[in-house]
Amino acid sequence: MFVKTSRVGVLVAALFLGANAGAAQDQSIIVQSTTSTANSGLYDHLLPMFSEETGIEVNVVAVGTGQAIRNARNCDGDVLLVHAKPAEEEFVADGMGVERFDLMYNDFVIVGPDEDPAGIGGMTDAQDSLERIAESGALFASRGDESGTHKKETSLWSDTGVDPGEGSGEWYRETGSGMGATLNAAVGMDAYVMTDRATWISFRNKGDFVVHVEGDEDLFNQYGVILVNPEKCGNVNAEAGQAFIDWLISETGQEAIGAYTLNGQQLFFPNAD
Amino acid sequence: MQDFGEAFGLALSLVVSGDADLVEIVALSLRVSLTATGLACLIGLPLGALVAITRFRGRNAVLILFNALMGLPPVVVGLLVYLHLSRAGPFGFLGLLYTPMAMIIAQMILITPIVVALSRQILEDLHAEYADQFRSLVLSRRQQVMALIWDARFSLMTVGLAGFGRAVAEVGAVMIVGGNIDHLTRVMTTAIALETSKGDLALALALGLVLMVIALGVNALVQSLRMTAVRHAYA
Amino acid sequence: MRMRDTILEGSNALDLPRVLGGGTCDRRGVTAKGLVLRHDGRALIRDVTLSLPPGGITMIMGPNGAGKSLLLRLLHGLIAPSAGTVAWGGKPLSEDVRRDQAMVFQKPVLLRRSVAANVDFALRARGVKDTTRRDALLDHVGLLGHARQPARLLSGGEQQRLALARALATEPKVLMLDEPTASLDPASVLKIEEIVRDASVKGTKIIFVTHDLGQAGRLADDIVFMLNGKPHDRGPADLFLSRPETQEARDFLQSRIVL
Numbered sequence: 001m002f003v004k005t006s007r008v009g010v011l012v013a014a015l016f017l018g019a020n021a022g023a024a025q026d027q028s029i030i031v032q033s034t035t036s037t038a039n040s041g042l043y044d045h046l047l048p049m050f051s052e053e054t055g056i057e058v059n060v061v062a063v064g065t066g067q068a069i070r071n072a073r074n075c076d077g078d079v080l081l082v083h084a085k086p087a088e089e090e091f092v093a094d095g096m097g098v099e100r101f102d103l104m105y106n107d108f109v110i111v112g113p114d115e116d117p118a119g120i121g122g123m124t125d126a127q128d129s130l131e132r133i134a135e136s137g138a139l140f141a142s143r144g145d146e147s148g149t150h151k152k153e154t155s156l157w158s159d160t161g162v163d164p165g166e167g168s169g170e171w172y173r174e175t176g177s178g179m180g181a182t183l184n185a186a187v188g189m190d191a192y193v194m195t196d197r198a199t200w201i202s203f204r205n206k207g208d209f210v211v212h213v214e215g216d217e218d219l220f221n222q223y224g225v226i227l228v229n230p231e232k233c234g235n236v237n238a239e240a241g242q243a244f245i246d247w248l249i250s251e252t253g254q255e256a257i258g259a260y261t262l263n264g265q266q267l268f269f270p271n272a273d
Numbered sequence: 274m275q276d277f278g279e280a281f282g283l284a285l286s287l288v289v290s291g292d293a294d295l296v297e298i299v300a301l302s303l304r305v306s307l308t309a310t311g312l313a314c315l316i317g318l319p320l321g322a323l324v325a326i327t328r329f330r331g332r333n334a335v336l337i338l339f340n341a342l343m344g345l346p347p348v349v350v351g352l353l354v355y356l357h358l359s360r361a362g363p364f365g366f367l368g369l370l371y372t373p374m375a376m377i378i379a380q381m382i383l384i385t386p387i388v389v390a391l392s393r394q395i396l397e398d399l400h401a402e403y404a405d406q407f408r409s410l411v412l413s414r415r416q417q418v419m420a421l422i423w424d425a426r427f428s429l430m431t432v433g434l435a436g437f438g439r440a441v442a443e444v445g446a447v448m449i450v451g452g453n454i455d456h457l458t459r460v461m462t463t464a465i466a467l468e469t470s471k472g473d474l475a476l477a478l479a480l481g482l483v484l485m486v487i488a489l490g491v492n493a494l495v496q497s498l499r500m501t502a503v504r505h506a507y508a
Numbered sequence: 509m510r511m512r513d514t515i516l517e518g519s520n521a522l523d524l525p526r527v528l529g530g531g532t533c534d535r536r537g538v539t540a541k542g543l544v545l546r547h548d549g550r551a552l553i554r555d556v557t558l559s560l561p562p563g564g565i566t567m568i569m570g571p572n573g574a575g576k577s578l579l580l581r582l583l584h585g586l587i588a589p590s591a592g593t594v595a596w597g598g599k600p601l602s603e604d605v606r607r608d609q610a611m612v613f614q615k616p617v618l619l620r621r622s623v624a625a626n627v628d629f630a631l632r633a634r635g636v637k638d639t640t641r642r643d644a645l646l647d648h649v650g651l652l653g654h655a656r657q658p659a660r661l662l663s664g665g666e667q668q669r670l671a672l673a674r675a676l677a678t679e680p681k682v683l684m685l686d687e688p689t690a691s692l693d694p695a696s697v698l699k700i701e702e703i704v705r706d707a708s709v710k711g712t713k714i715i716f717v718t719h720d721l722g723q724a725g726r727l728a729d730d731i732v733f734m735l736n737g738k739p740h741d742r743g744p745a746d747l748f749l750s751r752p753e754t755q756e757a758r759d760f761l762q763s764r765i766v767l
């Protein structure tokens with residue numbers, strides 16, 4: 001009996017040691033991130049360069065912008081990289097973030113079936129096209145998850161005369177899921193959907209979907225990066241986190257972002273000051 | 274439909290080429306889920322045995338509770354563990370969130386009720402056979418628990434398998450507490466979810482096939498052990 | 509019969525009093541006082557007051573349903589009486605007292621382990637780890653050659669001998685047997701009787717439930733005849749078997765149905 005108990009003890013101790021060994025690497029940070037930057041492969045392109053230069057390991061938790069901010073508010077990350085400027089500024093104003101930096105941008109597009117039942121193809125005004133979708137009775141799939149993309153979509157609707165909430169469950173389908181899952185659902189039910197361009201280009205299950213609306217200034221999609229405040233969160237590795245941010249907005253980092261292409265298309269456009 | 278054919282081809286080429294990322298993900302999946310199963314058995318089997326051999330007030334309520342807990346949604350377990358391990362939570366100081374250990378804890382909580390409920394049934398049947406002999410030998414409760422678990426070990430393997438199956442297949446809990454971090458906490462199921470969200474259904478399906486083959490292998494191994502035991506009347 | 513005489517010499521059978529239920533009370537043996545066992549409103553054991561001597565082989569006999577096995581279980585503390593007390597050597601039936609007792613069941617309950625591991629288990633239940641003693645026990649019951657085999661693949665007779673070895677492993681002062689040979693072939697029966705007799709010679713008190721008259725003749729020092737949940741007749745074996753006092757015992761011995 002005694003032998004067994006001590007064996008169990010050793011096992012449990014080994015597990016904890018193993019877990020701590022992973023976390024004990026001083027030079028590693030956790031980035032709470034939006035999904036588009038991860039799913040599009042941008043991090044796979046950037047992080048090896050950064051790690052090689054600095055020896056800092058970057059662990060990315062890719063969730064929706066809303067959840068990323070909530071996780072960061074719980075101090076579960078060193079750096080926040082998302083795309084919802086008002087929410088980011090609020091995060092900093094609350095003292096949770098040290099300072100917000102513009103990092104890069106791309107744009108949102110409205111995609112839908114090639115057949116285009118609402119006839120929005122080629123429109124350049126996002127609000128007008130949304131209104132037409134609502135009038136036509138065609139389906140529209142929304143993230144419905146408080147993500148950056150969802151917030152942007154909601155703000156676009158609010159400038160139209162349509163309250164999509166009234167059509168919820170009918171023509172307005174809120175998936176409550178990530179961009180990829182929502183795209184899968186939209187393709188599955190031939191619904192229009194708004195997505196960031198990076199996710200769209202890297203998405204592999206497009207079916208017969210094409211981009212119908214793009215180029216409106218309102219579809220501009222700005223990404224920002226923030227160091228979680230070490231005064232609020234004692235566990236934050238401020239030095240390594242700041243090093244990551246500094247590198248991203250440095251000439252080297254910005255060039256690396258601009259150099260990333262997928263299928264010959266540039267996905268993100270650096271615009272740090 | 275073409276996804277299926279593509280998936281089989283992909284799965285095969287991934288396995289044959291020994292894709293380094295795949296090996297890492299599979300290894301972590303096994304490490305996390307097997308450890309979680311081991312710990313769940315360490316806690317759940319004695320608990321199941323204790324419930325099996327003891328009559329006390331409210332015993333039925335306890336049985337119902339454990340049966341109900343078998344249906345715990347992984348996402349809820351993930352959320353509860355997240356709230357506890359988060360830096361803002363009571364155990365945040367341990368720094369376990371987004372580590373394999375956090376995933377082990379979540380899966381352990383998820384499957385311990387399964388181990389308790391299923392082992393209780395098996396051990397109660399065995400105890401019905403052994404009870405007089407145990408009482409005659411004047412065994413302590415601890416001795417009874419150990420003897421029952423040891424003698425039912427081959428039947429209990431099925432219980433372990435049920436737990437392992439649920440652990441290795443769930444995605445909701447490990448996604449939240451592990452964060453699906455590449456090269457750190459990415460396991461088979463979170464990788465499948467990721468590839469699905471990227472719209473790469475063929476790759477997702479291929480990973481799913483690999484996961485099924487692994488589950489099949491583990492089951493076959495345990496089953497063959499059991500058959501040997503049955504031949505020796507040890508099961 | 510010659511063999512039985514030897515046993516009688518070896519086990520002080522001569523100071524057995526010819527008394528019925530609870531007349532005198534030998535404080536060194538077992539005493540039961542006012543034992544009652546009720547189940548579903550039916551009295552299965554009815555107010556049994558009884559004392560058994562501390563040595564020798566006591567056989568409990570009687571027709572089916574007389575309460576023989578239940579009485580044995582009550583004496584061993586496997587079941588709790590609805591009323592009454594059991595005491596051994598003047599001490600009430602506690603766990604300590606019960607540790608000095610062992611029991612062999614009609615259908616041997618063997619662990620799903622090897623023959624050797626079954627004996628090891630009983631030894632370890634008393635905090636002993638001693639392979640030499642285990643092997644000696646297995647040798648004693650003629651199973652040393654089967655030590656590594658799975659216990660549950662043994663023949664019926666071998667299984668019962670293993671159960672005996674396991675019971676003896678705890679070095680009991682009292683060995684109880686509940687129809688241990690009921691479903692065995694004659695050769696196996698004789699082997700088991702030999703082991704039981706040997707234990708008795710070495711000083712272990714034996715309480716043996718049987719309804720095999722031949723077995724009683726071969727083994728018993730004294731006999732308790734149960735009827736309807738109570739001892740009905742009792743006495744030294746030779747007297748009981750040759751001149752039973754009650755009509756019911758006479759009927760039983762002549763293999764008539766006893767009601």
